[in-house]
Amino acid sequence: MSPPLRGSSVAAVLLSSIVTVVAASGAGCAGGTPPATPVGLRAVAASELRTPADFLGIADRDERSRALFLEATRVMFHPRCRNCHPDGDRPAQGDEGRVHDPPVARGPSDHGAPGLECTSCHQDRNVELARVPGAPKWALAPREMAWVNRTPHALCEQIKDPARNGNKDLAHIVDHSAHDELVAWGWSPGHGRVPAPGTQQQFGALMAAWVESGAECPREETTR
Ligand code: HEC
């Protein structure tokens, strides 16, 4: 067999395995939200995030803002974020959001029960051999920052509300999105976990563009 032929058959095998991976994640269990392709936007893989430039074709500023937020929810509703922003008092694990094993509780200040704080197990970085994910100041998002069981509209209103977002203004929310270390962990979750789509920098840019376009919220009936 001549080298060029061998090269192309290798490429074909590679291509078919990429297609298999994409198909598997499209089935919804590999952690990514299967990316719906809203009218007028380019199709992207589950692992990819659209950039603010992709939304410039939406002439109406309010509509553009809503679409930008909806794109950002592909990160916020991702299991890596959702598992720590539960609608209850226990963190979740895995792509299907199963209850944290071993059983742990939120505790009085979101840092775990006295004597079994989150940081008794979670270090400031991933510990690969023990499978324990880690980042500085590992803790559960406070009760009012629950994201599970929220529609995009409800999540958006909640994130804008200082009474439910840790008393942050929108600039602070953008900064938190772009630079916080627990947020950063979502893109380097360790031990074969599926990272959030895109990069943290891209997520920060989407949130900034959302704010710059008026921080409009998706309509109540909008689903992902
Ligand atoms: C280990 C747990 C943990 C993980 C993982 C995590 N968060 Fe959080 N998150 C927190 C905590 C704790 C707070 C409250 C911190 C504060 O108010 O300063 C918070 C607050 C936030 C806030 C601001 C308040 C709000 O809810 O409106 C945003 C935005 C946020 N997280 C985004 C994310 C995103 C995006 C991801 C995934 C890429 C993520 N978080 C993953 C624990 C986590």
Ligand code: HEC
């Ligand atoms: C007794 C040890 C222990 C304690 C205490 C503990 N964890 Fe964990 N946690 C683990 C282990 C081990 C894993 C990894 C499980 C796996 O992936 O197989 C994990 C995984 C997680 C994950 C899943 C990440 C993902 O997306 O799959 C989150 C979120 C989490 N812990 C949050 C917390 C929070 C918040 C606290 C404190 C309220 C806490 N944990 C307390 C041991 C612990």
